[in-house]
Amino acid sequence: xxxxxxxxxxxxxxxxxxxxxxxxxxxxxxxxxxxxxxxxxxxxxxxxxxxxxxxxxxxxxxxxxxxxxxxxxxxxxxxxxxxxxxxxxxxxxxxxxxxxxxxxxxxxxxxxxxxxxxxxxxxxxxxxxxxxxxxxxxxxxxxxxxxxxxxxxxxxxxxxxxxxxxxxxxxxxxxxxxxxxxxxxxxxxxxxxxxxxxxxxxxxxxxxxxxxxxxxxxxxxxxxxxxxxxxxxxxxxxxxxxxxxxxxxxxxxxxxxxxxxxxxxxxxxxxxxxxxxxxxxxxxxxxxxxxxxxxxxxxxxxxxx
Amino acid sequence: xxxxxxxxxxxxxxxxxxxxxxxxxxxxxxxxxxxxxxxxxxxxxxxxxxxxxxxxxxxxxxxxxxxxxxxxxxxxxxxxxxxxxxxxxxxxxxxxxxxxxxxxxxxxxxxxxxxxxxxxxxxxxxxxxxxxxxxxxxxxxxxxxxxxxxxxxxxxxxxxxxxxxxxxxxxxxxxxxxxxxxxxxxxxxxxxxxxxxxxxxxxxxxxxxxxxxxxxxxxxxxxxxxxxxxxxxxxxxxxxxxxxxxxxxxxxxxxxxxxxxxxxxxxxxxxxxxxxxxxxxxxxxxxxxxxxxxxxxxxxxxxxx
Numbered sequence: 001x002x003x004x005x006x007x008x009x010x011x012x013x014x015x016x017x018x019x020x021x022x023x024x025x026x027x028x029x030x031x032x033x034x035x036x037x038x039x040x041x042x043x044x045x046x047x048x049x050x051x052x053x054x055x056x057x058x059x060x061x062x063x064x065x066x067x068x069x070x071x072x073x074x075x076x077x078x079x080x081x082x083x084x085x086x087x088x089x090x091x092x093x094x095x096x097x098x099x100x101x102x103x104x105x106x107x108x109x110x111x112x113x114x115x116x117x118x119x120x121x122x123x124x125x126x127x128x129x130x131x132x133x134x135x136x137x138x139x140x141x142x143x144x145x146x147x148x149x150x151x152x153x154x155x156x157x158x159x160x161x162x163x164x165x166x167x168x169x170x171x172x173x174x175x176x177x178x179x180x181x182x183x184x185x186x187x188x189x190x191x192x193x194x195x196x197x198x199x200x201x202x203x204x205x206x207x208x209x210x211x212x213x214x215x216x217x218x219x220x221x222x223x224x225x226x227x228x229x230x231x232x233x234x235x236x237x238x239x240x241x242x243x244x245x246x247x248x249x250x251x252x253x254x255x256x257x258x259x260x261x262x263x264x265x266x267x268x269x270x271x272x273x274x275x276x277x278x279x280x281x282x283x284x285x286x287x288x289x290x291x292x293x294x295x296x297x298x299x300x301x302x303x304x305x
Numbered sequence: 306x307x308x309x310x311x312x313x314x315x316x317x318x319x320x321x322x323x324x325x326x327x328x329x330x331x332x333x334x335x336x337x338x339x340x341x342x343x344x345x346x347x348x349x350x351x352x353x354x355x356x357x358x359x360x361x362x363x364x365x366x367x368x369x370x371x372x373x374x375x376x377x378x379x380x381x382x383x384x385x386x387x388x389x390x391x392x393x394x395x396x397x398x399x400x401x402x403x404x405x406x407x408x409x410x411x412x413x414x415x416x417x418x419x420x421x422x423x424x425x426x427x428x429x430x431x432x433x434x435x436x437x438x439x440x441x442x443x444x445x446x447x448x449x450x451x452x453x454x455x456x457x458x459x460x461x462x463x464x465x466x467x468x469x470x471x472x473x474x475x476x477x478x479x480x481x482x483x484x485x486x487x488x489x490x491x492x493x494x495x496x497x498x499x500x501x502x503x504x505x506x507x508x509x510x511x512x513x514x515x516x517x518x519x520x521x522x523x524x525x526x527x528x529x530x531x532x533x534x535x536x537x538x539x540x541x542x543x544x545x546x547x548x549x550x551x552x553x554x555x556x557x558x559x560x561x562x563x564x565x566x567x568x569x570x571x572x573x574x575x576x577x578x579x580x581x582x583x584x585x586x587x588x589x590x591x592x593x594x595x596x597x598x599x600x601x602x603x604x605x606x607x608x609x610x
Contacts, residue, residue, distance in 0.1 A: 014385050017351060021378075039378040040345050046322060063410045065381040069374070073344040076370040080319050094410035101406055105368045105399035107449055144412055
């Protein structure tokens, strides 16, 4: 499962029975990320068998309580479970101070190191990069400074064509071929033509997490063509005035963004507690963007290799 | 239901599947109290139909995360649900700072007034008093400054004997009789002898909540004869070394305290996540104190009038 998203919470600010506030678990090529961490996120991680000790990076979109108040209890549980590995926290300014103050009053020193990466939610910033992928912020429009996150795999290596494996192939040749090169011998004679021995790389996937936001055309360019877009849809069209007032979006606004950005799939979430039947929100999005699903608790979305 | 306790969480610091961290709802003569508020307390309040808007006083025993990290989400929900009434918070020093900092970073001003009452957990202090009852701290022995709470009804008025109601009785006479006085006319002639017209008052109940504590003989005097004692019992006898190390109690220590304090009933709680079957903890307490029950999620204890 090279690229898989699991929804831990689908609720807006007020908890609705059976729904939890926003939190998502994302794994990409054996990297494990937590995105937002509302109250009870650790209960949901346990329920959906998230390998919590493998999570090394946590991204918090903004400091409204429903997006981060599950973090402190989760950090304490990791401590009690004897975590040793560094844990990286990415968030707008303030979370470091909030956590440090609570550690002070509990007279606790964690067993592991917390590394804070405060970011400016108003600019596109690369928060994480390694050989396989990047994570950058997506500036959003909300009552409080808020950013989404864009997870993007880098281009992958070409694959060896198993039908054309030759006995003479050495490890160094395979490395060259996977990198797209032809292989020559010391005398400059062509040994293996790349196109004869390799297949195109597997597709590189991307996930745009657009947490709390009002209608926001500015981000369309940045998220163009992503494999998967999560866009909040707190309200239905009939409550569009509430969306305007609270700087949230309707399901049809989310679908319009998905359509205009040409994404492959759209997930809706952050539902207002006023809606008992979420199918009604889905029904408002589907005519505008066909490949839409509800991001409800326990739902899992795998992008195929 | 003049005096009723409902258990919202029974778990120790690490959450166990199906258990929630410590929180209790107590109602006494139409006063509504919340005692500790671990993560997810508001989920449990909703599940067990606690009238959250009637809660005007919240008591926090200490600032370990499993006893207060459900408070901030609960405060935000009260705000979103348009609470207007003042809310009183009693806790060791620090909670005011923690809450104020989180409100600052969420740029929220609550609709209602939060009134902080920091207390010194090392001394017996009366935190609340009105015409019907008092609440005082119970100093405990834990890794972090920690106090329990003793809720005590004041002596009640005598009751009118319904078999002896006389037509001549005026409201002022009834008030005098309920207060234990005889009633005379203006000339000093005895009209109603108290013992002829009234019955003894109903019993006054008391509840001692002894949150996280190591073995603590000091509190026996203070909680002597209470109607109901909640005493943490994080561990079984076989793990007594863990109890010593973490400054918690075993079930048999809790039962010994109950027995020596001559309480009427004992409740056990704050169970370590290592125990799947809580009946084993109960079994260790019962031989030492017969009237013992497990304080598990949803359990409710009513003291009869």
